[in-house]
Amino acid sequence: MATGLQGAQAEPKKSVTIVLFSGDLDKAIAAFVIATAAASMCMKVNIFFTFWGLNAIKKKSGLIKGQNWMQKMLNIVNYGHARKLALSKLNMMGMGPAMLKTMMSKKRVPSLDEFIKTASALGVGFYACEMSMTVMGLRKEDFIDECRDVIGAVSYISIARDSNVNLFI
């Protein structure tokens, strides 16, 4: 398991914990900009994906997931992965994200996909929320390999209470 960058300082590493609740592209990018910046500063970074935020770490596969008809319907309507997320504003049936992606690549801002790879290379920990996974009928296999573990609220709090920066996005 990657442990992140080793800083020169002797004191214990400072840490950042981010809860990504939102499944919107813009908010996910904001979370990853902060995560990668903090990881580059030799800080320990953990991102806890919950509810709609789980879409950011879903694999690009399978439209129908879940055990019963309600879960199946939810997963069809809520289909998404890192390359297919909507904007929180000005989505315009997908035109907004397409335009934003073009604008970002022109300015050489990484895409969400690249941000996930960079963050993972820098040792950022990705954790999925167990409860929202169960509710939505998702399994660990539905998430990308970078997702380290499936954890609950207690594990999240035990990480978050020792963190210097805590964000809920």
Added chain:
Amino acid sequence: MDFFSSLLKPFGKREGIMEEFAPDKTLDARGLSCPMPSVKTALALEGMVPGQVLLVLTDDPVSQKELPLWAEATGNKLLALDREEKTIRIFLRKG
């Protein structure tokens, strides 16, 4: 002049800076925007030995302020900073 206003002061080109600091490695981060210059710098320094000098080239104006703060937070030393037209040259010594 306090620390923060010293960061904002305009930098010009400094003659003989390359000979003075003799960088062991050069990172061309031109064209990249926040937060990639500091991410690339962190990755470049990761493969270096303490005491070696890294030269970062960037044209992101905010990096002029950010990389000195980044160096301070990570225990690396900012040696010098200069600017030639759009390119900002930042010399860092790995701590």
